[in-house]
Amino acid sequence: MSSDMRQVQPVSEQEIVNSLRGGDERVLKVVYKQHYQQIAHLVVNNGGSLEEAKDIYQETIIIFYEKTQDEDFVLNCRINTFLYSIAKRLWLKQLQLKNRFVNEFKMDGEAIEMDWTEVGNREDQYNAMHQALDSMGEPCSTILKDFYINAASMEDITEKFGYTNSDNAKTQKYKCLKRLKKLFFSFYNNEAIQ
Numbered sequence: 705m706s707s708d709m710r711q712v713q714p715v716s717e718q719e720i721v722n723s724l725r726g727g728d729e730r731v732l733k734v735v736y737k738q739h740y741q742q743i744a745h746l747v748v749n750n751g752g753s754l755e756e757a758k759d760i761y762q763e764t765i766i767i768f769y770e771k772t773q774d775e776d777f778v779l780n781c782r783i784n785t786f787l788y789s790i791a792k793r794l795w796l797k798q799l800q801l802k803n804r805f806v807n808e809f810k811m812d813g814e815a816i817e818m819d820w821t822e823v824g825n826r827e828d829q830y831n832a833m834h835q836a837l838d839s840m841g842e843p844c845s846t847i848l849k850d851f852y853i854n855a856a857s858m859e860d861i862t863e864k865f866g867y868t869n870s871d872n873a874k875t876q877k878y879k880c881l882k883r884l885k886k887l888f889f890s891f892y893n894n895e896a897i898q
Contacts, residue, residue: 721779724772736765739784743791750795760798764791801853836887844880851877 723731740761747757767790771777779786837845843865850856850864862873 717783721772739787747795760794832891835891
Protein backbone atom coordinates (compact mmCIF):
# COMPACT_ATOMS: atom_id res chain seq x y z
CA MET A 705 0.00 0.00 0.00
CA SER A 706 1.39 3.41 -0.93
CA SER A 707 1.93 6.12 1.68
CA ASP A 708 -0.76 8.22 -0.06
CA MET A 709 -3.33 5.47 0.58
CA ARG A 710 -2.36 5.26 4.26
CA GLN A 711 -2.84 9.00 4.71
CA VAL A 712 -6.50 8.90 3.69
CA GLN A 713 -7.27 5.90 5.91
CA PRO A 714 -8.89 6.94 9.20
CA VAL A 715 -6.55 6.63 12.16
CA SER A 716 -7.97 5.09 15.32
CA GLU A 717 -7.75 6.97 18.59
CA GLN A 718 -5.57 4.20 20.04
CA GLU A 719 -3.16 4.50 17.08
CA ILE A 720 -2.80 8.20 17.93
CA VAL A 721 -2.02 7.27 21.55
CA ASN A 722 0.53 4.70 20.35
CA SER A 723 2.19 7.31 18.09
CA LEU A 724 2.40 9.76 20.99
CA ARG A 725 3.85 7.04 23.19
CA GLY A 726 6.46 6.52 20.47
CA GLY A 727 7.38 10.21 20.66
CA ASP A 728 5.82 11.36 17.36
CA GLU A 729 5.68 15.15 17.80
CA ARG A 730 3.85 15.65 14.49
CA VAL A 731 0.88 13.71 15.86
CA LEU A 732 0.93 15.84 19.01
CA LYS A 733 0.78 19.01 16.86
CA VAL A 734 -2.19 17.61 14.92
CA VAL A 735 -4.01 16.70 18.16
CA TYR A 736 -3.23 20.18 19.52
CA LYS A 737 -4.70 21.94 16.47
CA GLN A 738 -7.73 19.66 16.16
CA HIS A 739 -9.11 20.18 19.65
CA TYR A 740 -8.10 23.73 20.57
CA GLN A 741 -11.35 25.42 19.49
CA GLN A 742 -13.53 23.12 21.58
CA ILE A 743 -11.54 23.78 24.76
CA ALA A 744 -11.25 27.52 24.10
CA HIS A 745 -15.03 27.59 23.64
CA LEU A 746 -15.51 25.79 26.99
CA VAL A 747 -13.35 28.28 28.91
CA VAL A 748 -14.54 31.47 27.19
CA ASN A 749 -18.22 30.49 27.54
CA ASN A 750 -17.68 29.89 31.23
CA GLY A 751 -16.23 33.23 32.27
CA GLY A 752 -12.66 32.89 31.01
CA SER A 753 -10.54 35.00 28.70
CA LEU A 754 -8.85 33.76 25.53
CA GLU A 755 -5.51 33.93 27.37
CA GLU A 756 -6.87 31.73 30.16
CA ALA A 757 -8.27 29.34 27.54
CA LYS A 758 -4.79 28.99 26.00
CA ASP A 759 -3.25 28.31 29.42
CA ILE A 760 -5.89 25.71 30.29
CA TYR A 761 -5.49 24.06 26.89
CA GLN A 762 -1.71 23.85 27.15
CA GLU A 763 -2.00 22.30 30.60
CA THR A 764 -4.63 19.88 29.24
CA ILE A 765 -2.36 18.78 26.38
CA ILE A 766 0.56 18.28 28.76
CA ILE A 767 -1.57 16.08 31.04
CA PHE A 768 -2.87 14.11 28.04
CA TYR A 769 0.65 13.63 26.65
CA GLU A 770 1.98 12.50 30.04
CA LYS A 771 -0.90 10.00 30.32
CA THR A 772 0.00 8.54 26.90
CA GLN A 773 3.53 7.89 28.13
CA ASP A 774 2.22 5.54 30.81
CA GLU A 775 2.25 2.01 29.36
CA ASP A 776 -0.81 1.04 31.42
CA PHE A 777 -2.89 3.91 30.01
CA VAL A 778 -5.81 2.80 27.86
CA LEU A 779 -7.97 5.40 26.14
CA ASN A 780 -11.55 4.30 26.78
CA CYS A 781 -13.27 7.25 25.08
CA ARG A 782 -12.63 9.63 22.19
CA ILE A 783 -9.61 11.95 22.50
CA ASN A 784 -11.81 15.06 22.34
CA THR A 785 -13.96 13.69 25.22
CA PHE A 786 -10.85 12.94 27.25
CA LEU A 787 -9.35 16.40 26.62
CA TYR A 788 -12.67 18.09 27.36
CA SER A 789 -12.99 16.33 30.72
CA ILE A 790 -9.41 17.31 31.71
CA ALA A 791 -9.94 20.94 30.63
CA LYS A 792 -13.30 21.14 32.40
CA ARG A 793 -11.77 19.88 35.65
CA LEU A 794 -8.83 22.33 35.36
CA TRP A 795 -11.13 25.26 34.58
CA LEU A 796 -13.53 24.47 37.45
CA LYS A 797 -10.55 24.38 39.81
CA GLN A 798 -9.38 27.74 38.44
CA LEU A 799 -12.87 29.24 38.90
CA GLN A 800 -13.03 27.96 42.48
CA LEU A 801 -9.71 29.65 43.23
CA LYS A 802 -10.88 32.90 41.61
CA ASN A 803 -14.17 32.87 43.51
CA ARG A 804 -12.54 31.94 46.81
CA PHE A 805 -10.18 34.86 46.39
CA VAL A 806 -12.80 37.40 45.30
CA ASN A 807 -15.39 36.28 47.86
CA GLU A 808 -13.02 36.43 50.81
CA PHE A 809 -11.64 39.72 49.53
CA LYS A 810 -15.24 41.00 49.56
CA MET A 811 -16.07 39.80 53.05
CA ASP A 812 -12.88 39.65 55.13
CA GLY A 813 -13.72 42.13 57.88
CA GLU A 814 -15.68 45.33 58.06
CA ALA A 815 -12.86 47.53 56.82
CA ILE A 816 -12.79 45.57 53.56
CA GLU A 817 -16.50 45.52 52.79
CA MET A 818 -17.14 47.05 49.40
CA ASP A 819 -20.08 48.16 47.36
CA TRP A 820 -19.71 45.70 44.50
CA THR A 821 -22.54 47.35 42.58
CA GLU A 822 -19.88 49.90 41.60
CA VAL A 823 -17.77 47.13 40.15
CA GLY A 824 -18.97 45.89 36.79
CA ASN A 825 -17.18 43.47 34.50
CA ARG A 826 -15.74 40.41 36.26
CA GLU A 827 -12.89 40.19 33.74
CA ASP A 828 -11.89 43.78 34.59
CA GLN A 829 -12.10 42.87 38.29
CA TYR A 830 -9.83 39.90 37.79
CA ASN A 831 -7.28 41.89 35.77
CA ALA A 832 -7.26 44.71 38.34
CA MET A 833 -6.87 42.13 41.12
CA HIS A 834 -3.85 40.59 39.41
CA GLN A 835 -2.27 43.99 38.78
CA ALA A 836 -2.84 44.97 42.41
CA LEU A 837 -1.37 41.71 43.68
CA ASP A 838 1.69 41.98 41.44
CA SER A 839 2.39 45.56 42.50
CA MET A 840 2.03 45.01 46.27
CA GLY A 841 5.56 44.04 47.11
CA GLU A 842 6.64 41.58 49.77
CA PRO A 843 5.61 39.98 52.03
CA CYS A 844 2.00 40.84 51.12
CA SER A 845 2.08 39.61 47.53
CA THR A 846 3.42 36.18 48.50
CA ILE A 847 1.23 35.84 51.61
CA LEU A 848 -1.96 36.51 49.64
CA LYS A 849 -0.94 34.36 46.68
CA ASP A 850 0.08 31.51 49.00
CA PHE A 851 -3.16 31.66 50.96
CA TYR A 852 -5.72 32.35 48.21
CA ILE A 853 -4.19 30.91 45.07
CA ASN A 854 -1.92 28.13 46.35
CA ALA A 855 -4.31 27.22 49.23
CA ALA A 856 -1.53 27.30 51.85
CA SER A 857 -2.67 27.12 55.49
CA MET A 858 -2.04 29.92 57.99
CA GLU A 859 0.34 27.53 59.78
CA ASP A 860 2.38 27.14 56.55
CA ILE A 861 2.51 30.92 56.14
CA THR A 862 3.46 31.42 59.81
CA GLU A 863 6.39 29.05 59.36
CA LYS A 864 7.45 30.37 55.95
CA PHE A 865 7.57 34.01 57.07
CA GLY A 866 8.78 33.37 60.62
CA TYR A 867 5.77 34.82 62.47
CA THR A 868 5.60 33.91 66.17
CA ASN A 869 2.10 32.43 65.79
CA SER A 870 -0.73 32.07 63.30
CA ASP A 871 -2.66 34.99 64.85
CA ASN A 872 0.20 37.32 63.88
CA ALA A 873 0.17 35.85 60.38
CA LYS A 874 -3.63 36.41 60.17
CA THR A 875 -3.19 40.01 61.30
CA GLN A 876 -0.59 40.54 58.57
CA LYS A 877 -2.86 38.90 55.98
CA TYR A 878 -5.69 41.23 57.04
CA LYS A 879 -3.44 44.31 56.70
CA CYS A 880 -2.35 43.05 53.28
CA LEU A 881 -5.99 42.67 52.22
CA LYS A 882 -6.70 46.27 53.24
CA ARG A 883 -3.73 47.44 51.14
CA LEU A 884 -4.88 45.23 48.28
CA LYS A 885 -8.35 46.83 48.40
CA LYS A 886 -6.85 50.30 47.89
CA LEU A 887 -4.60 49.12 45.07
CA PHE A 888 -7.41 47.12 43.48
CA PHE A 889 -9.72 50.14 43.24
CA SER A 890 -6.88 52.29 42.01
CA PHE A 891 -6.20 49.86 39.12
CA TYR A 892 -9.87 49.11 38.54
CA ASN A 893 -10.90 52.77 38.33
CA ASN A 894 -8.04 53.48 35.93
CA GLU A 895 -9.21 50.62 33.66
CA ALA A 896 -12.82 51.76 33.89
CA ILE A 897 -11.87 55.30 32.86
CA GLN A 898 -9.84 54.19 29.83
